[in-house]
Amino acid sequence: MDTKEILKRVKRIELKSKRKASNLFMGEYHSSFKGRGMIFSEVRPYQYGDDVRNIDWNKTARYSEPYVKVFEEERELTMYLLIDVSESGNFGTRKQIKMETIAEIAASLAFSATTYNDKVGLVLYTDQIEKFIPPKKGKQHVLRIVREIISFEPKSKKTDLAVTLEQFMKYARRKSNVFIISDFIDSSDYDKPLRVASKKHDITGLRIYDEKETAFPNIGLVNVQDQETGEIRLIDTSSAETRKMYAAYYHELDKRYHAIFKKNNAGSLSIRSDQDYVHPLLNYFKSHRF
Known part of the structure; x- marks a missing residue:
């Protein structure tokens, strides 16, 4: 992606996310997150x-x-955005891929924070932390964060939240509000690292998923590729049993994510990539006080 296209996308996300942040998030953001x-x-x-x-x-x-x-x-707080930039984020079957929705949500949260003079830091991760931007204030800093999210090219395609959280705890010494934004297609055992991190920080997981990931459509024999491992398998989607097994697998993945976060006193929310994310986030903020 060339510089001109990056700047164009940054501007589009800025306008969209600032409008959504100012319309809905401001009051709820302020009341949801307590000062020091x-x-x-x-x-x-x-x-x-x-x-x-x-x-x-x-x-x-x-x-x-x-x-x-x-x-x-x-009032001064610190927010960290932990953004999953592994290959599975580059999937989408509707109006946009998951990574674009992730960028918009991250920008909306960042603009909400900077309105109250809070600091925002960024962590881009795959199976390790690939980029760390220390927390700072101001609009220009938020625009840099948005630019990094949409233009960053990770070294790895895989995901490991467990390793990422362990590394993150070495960076984040001060109590912060932490948003982990990912599709949580992650086989790592992040239960213990999340427990350790949530004792110090207020953590919320935002799971972004595509509608077609929840169930296979009946379209006959198709080659399906795992975006993170590159493995290709021939799947008979006309088989009711195959579709049932996949739906059960995906349901279990979602159930595991919510269960681990709840167990460790961390908030969790699932948002479909092609739907409006404002109202789910607004309702979440109203029901949670950190």
């Missing part, structure tokens, strides 16, 4: 309903009327 704590703001006269535990006794004694200390939330 409370910091002193000012001292003012006591008002009915103020917490008496915040009375400033020195100033109260000096002016012979009650004064209270006012605290506000220390």
